[in-house]
Amino acid sequence: MSRPAPFSLRLTPEERQQLEAQAGAMPLASYIKSVVLADEAPKYRSRRKPPVAEQQLLAEVLARLGQTRQANNLNQIAKHLNQGTLVVDPDLEADLKRAVAEVAWMRTKLMEALGVSI
Structure with missing residues (x-):
């Protein structure tokens, strides 16, 4: 089974530092996935396509x-x-x-x- 392509996310040094602090001992990628894929994660409207x-x-x-x-x-x-x-x-x-x-x-x-x- 092949692995899916990686997803890249650009962060400022301050943003990365904040995420690392929030992640604690958890690997950063695992922490980001847990937050983004959580049931409570905010849902945004889909982009409106012109008729x-x-x-x-x-x-x-x-x-x-x-x-x-x-x-x-x-x-x-x-x-x-x-x-x-x-x-x-x-x-x-x-x-x-x-x-x-x-x-x-x-x-x-x-x-x-x-x-x-x-």
């Missing part, structure tokens, strides 16, 4: 971000705007409107995933 619907909405937003170059495009527009070389033609205007619509969609989906009413 599947929230995960699906967040995945949808991330997928949309990955499919577009909106962030890069907006960065380039800001760069030209700051340099004073921005020319607003019909194509750029359409790109800006599309980017605004994408950001609005993402905001809505993120708010839904967080359960916040708009």
Whole structure:
């Protein structure tokens, strides 16, 4: 029968000294197991996993971000705007409107995933 992998626990020197004092003559590992596995040991809530619907909405937003170059495009527009070389033609205007619509969609989906009413 193979032995289970060891469990590592990092302690400050003060924490280790306190545990050793509490353990007395008992080996430290045995003392820690007896305390942690005692029936009276405190029970903590399990970690809350986000509901599947929230995960699906967040995945949808991330997928949309990955499919577009909106962030890069907006960065380039800001760069030209700051340099004073921005020319607003019909194509750029359409790109800006599309980017605004994408950001609005993402905001809505993120708010839904967080359960916040708009």
